[in-house]
Amino acid sequence: MAAAAPVPPRSFYYEFETLKGYFAQSEDSTDEAKFDFIREEFGLIERKYDTDTDAEKDQGQWSRFERFVRDLDEKSGERDAIKVLFLGRHGQGWHNVAESKYGTKNWDCYFSMLDGADGMIWSDAVLTEVGQGQAKDVHSLWQQLLPRGIPPPETYYVSPLTRTIETADLSFKGLGLPHDKPYRPYIKELLREALGVHTCDRRSTASHILKTFPHITLEPNFSEPDVLWEADYREPRAARQYRLSQLLDDIFANDDGVFLSLTSHSGAIGSILAAIGHRTFALQTGGVIPVLVRARRVEGQRQKPPKEPSEAPPKCKEPPVEV
Numbered sequence: 001m002a003a004a005a006p007v008p009p010r011s012f013y014y015e016f017e018t019l020k021g022y023f024a025q026s027e028d029s030t031d032e033a034k035f036d037f038i039r040e041e042f043g044l045i046e047r048k049y050d051t052d053t054d055a056e057k058d059q060g061q062w063s064r065f066e067r068f069v070r071d072l073d074e075k076s077g078e079r080d081a082i083k084v085l086f087l088g089r090h091g092q093g094w095h096n097v098a099e100s101k102y103g104t105k106n107w108d109c110y111f112s113m114l115d116g117a118d119g120m121i122w123s124d125a126v127l128t129e130v131g132q133g134q135a136k137d138v139h140s141l142w143q144q145l146l147p148r149g150i151p152p153p154e155t156y157y158v159s160p161l162t163r164t165i166e167t168a169d170l171s172f173k174g175l176g177l178p179h180d181k182p183y184r185p186y187i188k189e190l191l192r193e194a195l196g197v198h199t200c201d202r203r204s205t206a207s208h209i210l211k212t213f214p215h216i217t218l219e220p221n222f223s224e225p226d227v228l229w230e231a232d233y234r235e236p237r238a239a240r241q242y243r244l245s246q247l248l249d250d251i252f253a254n255d256d257g258v259f260l261s262l263t264s265h266s267g268a269i270g271s272i273l274a275a276i277g278h279r280t281f282a283l284q285t286g287g288v289i290p291v292l293v294r295a296r297r298v299e300g301q302r303q304k305p306p307k308e309p310s311e312a313p314p315k316c317k318e319p320p321v322e323v
Helices: 060-072 094-102 104-109 129-148 164-171 206-212 237-254 266-277
Strands: 012-018 082-088 155-158 185-187 257-262 286-297
Touching: 012 237, 060 129, 082 164, 082 237, 094 104, 129 164, 155 164, 164 185, 164 206, 164 257, 206 237, 206 286, 237 266, 257 266, 266 286
Parallel strands: 082 257, 155 185, 155 257
Antiparallel strands: 012 286, 082 286
């Protein structure tokens, strides 16, 4: 695990499409500022499906939705795939507290490059008590909906940052999941927040992650040091969307599951939503948005954007005077 092995170029990629009419968050009429995914039970829209039968008319909405989605996937062509992605943002971390304390401008130009200050540590930030509570709220929602037919994820993909692993653990451990669908967090390097400059987005070493979270599985060729993070270059938005699109290509090519969980970050989720043609939808810390996605395989290689200047603003030479 001395270094990450280069990813061989694929001979194909996927074009993604969000299927609307199934989750409220996908609808243009939904106000993201007022929407409460806990109260709305992940936002599944009450409706009828083509697969509904008289024998199933009394089944719950989630059970009928699962039948519809699996039928849709089975009827897809060889080049197509259907998946439901539960995109979860980590709960509040100490970096979120620090940015609120110092202000975004001061955070971006100075404090984000420190490991911590004023008694706070935000390098590879851990969850605050508030963040832990947010993840436990997600746990309670799953606990409430599982007996009512919500299909548990078949794979749990997690960013390698500490706050995302903590969030996934608090969300899914101890749910009483089916024996054939246990909670086994699978760490994906590309599922990270924007890379570079901010120390909160610099991951720990592979050995530290495994020692702290011995129940997780690292994907093959996961490097010991963080080889993606650079102290003086912040990943631009186009590069981040390309990275997350590559992640989706990997998942759709290699995971036969239909219902998947991805626990990550606001920027990563924003890039995933853009990649699948979903409307923008901001999540609060601890928020979850499910999306129904159709993918169509395309021959060739995904076009890589040219390298752009760092997205980080100029550094402040000393602590901002207003702090």
